[in-house]
Amino acid sequence: MSGRSVLVARLDSMGDVLLSGPAVRAVARGGREVVYLAGPRGADAAALLPGVDRVLTWCAPWIAADPPPVDAEDVARLVRRIAALDVAEAVVLTSFHQSPLPLALLLRMAGVPRVCATSEDYPGSLLDVRHRVGHGGPEAQRMVSLARAAGFPPSPEDRGLLAVRRPLPDTRRLTGPDGYAVVHVGADAPSREIPPALAAKTVAALAGHGHRVLVTGGAEEAGRAEEVAGPGGLSLAGRTTVAELADVLDRASVLVAGNTGPAHLAAAVGTPVVSLFSPVVPASAWAPHGPRVRVLGDQGEACAGTRARVCPVPGHPCLTSVTADEVLAAVEDLLEEGEE
Numbered sequence: 001m002s003g004r005s006v007l008v009a010r011l012d013s014m015g016d017v018l019l020s021g022p023a024v025r026a027v028a029r030g031g032r033e034v035v036y037l038a039g040p041r042g043a044d045a046a047a048l049l050p051g052v053d054r055v056l057t058w059c060a061p062w063i064a065a066d067p068p069p070v071d072a073e074d075v076a077r078l079v080r081r082i083a084a085l086d087v088a089e090a091v092v093l094t095s096f097h098q099s100p101l102p103l104a105l106l107l108r109m110a111g112v113p114r115v116c117a118t119s120e121d122y123p124g125s126l127l128d129v130r131h132r133v134g135h136g137g138p139e140a141q142r143m144v145s146l147a148r149a150a151g152f153p154p155s156p157e158d159r160g161l162l163a164v165r166r167p168l169p170d171t172r173r174l175t176g177p178d179g180y181a182v183v184h185v186g187a188d189a190p191s192r193e194i195p196p197a198l199a200a201k202t203v204a205a206l207a208g209h210g211h212r213v214l215v216t217g218g219a220e221e222a223g224r225a226e227e228v229a230g231p232g233g234l235s236l237a238g239r240t241t242v243a244e245l246a247d248v249l250d251r252a253s254v255l256v257a258g259n260t261g262p263a264h265l266a267a268a269v270g271t272p273v274v275s276l277f278s279p280v281v282p283a284s285a286w287a288p289h290g291p292r293v294r295v296l297g298d299q300g301e302a303c304a305g306t307r308a309r310v311c312p313v314p315g316h317p318c319l320t321s322v323t324a325d326e327v328l329a330a331v332e333d334l335l336e337e338g339e340e
Contacts, residue, residue: 014261017042082110089114116150162268187260201324207232
């Protein structure tokens with residue numbers, strides 16, 4: 001087959017891209033260049049993945065939560081960019097509720113000769129490999145199963161865990177000495193965030209038990225992060241790039257977070273995670289993919305499986321029912337486990 005590059009696509013957010021890491025490593029094992037097509041919210045994470053040689057960024061109108069209008073010239077420009085690459089085949093990674101077919105059509109228009117994806121819908125001539133896989137299993141494993149079906153089995157020595165490129169940028173000027181606890185505020189959807197009152201109580205509880213606490217978040221969450229940090233914590237919200245945040249988490253003893261990209265970033269650097277997980281999507285698929293994770297939150301609440309971006313149940317009971325003492329107990333359990 002002509003072409004030396006393989007295009008891997010995952011067009012949504014940071015966490016989704018990080019979860020694709022084991023599949024990317026399987027593709028890269030073949031020795032060809034890996035071009036990663038990412039959305040704007042996932043591109044910086046894609047650049048951190050071992051095995052990725054270069055990153056293309058494009059905002060897909062059928063994927064983005066705040067989609068731009070369809071622009072014919074923008075679409076044509078993407079087709080031209082892909083056509084200019086030496087691409088032999090493409091592996092299109094999607095969540096179970098996303099269709100790979102719009103991108104598969106653009107890849108065909110760009111002349112990509114072999115396209116592989118998981119698809120429930122009839123693909124016609126858009127796919128050469130139409131993979132089927134059940135719902136609800138770990139998302140990272142689901143993507144590896146597609147890579148395998150596409151002809152890219154992982155190395156037998158690969159444990160399938162998340163990982164990032166190293167070295168990471170040194171952030172000790174921001175954090176001080178290693179070994180602090182991190183509480184992350186914010187998420188891509190309000191329903192997936194730690195409730196601010198619980199986050200603030202968690203910071204206070206951690207500080208009260210002798211932990212030095214840092215609070216992270218995006219620039220848009222800086223005000224809330226300062227409130228959550230209170231007198232017992234230090235806010236770094238808006239002060240780090242994705243790579244720098246990876247280093248902040250790498251130096252931490254534990255992360256407390258909602259269902260958000262930084263939880264997967266912590267798993268990728270090997271830091272234990274207490275995940276306050278709203279069941280709007282299944283924890284079985286989307287909880288942080290690592291060996292030292294504790295999931296808190298009522299997974300049987302009425303919001304389960306709704307994929308709601310704003311909690312549809314008054315009072316957000318799946319997470320507001322969790323107490324700071326329960327979070328603290330999960331933190332201490334993870335830290336004690338690490339000492340064994």
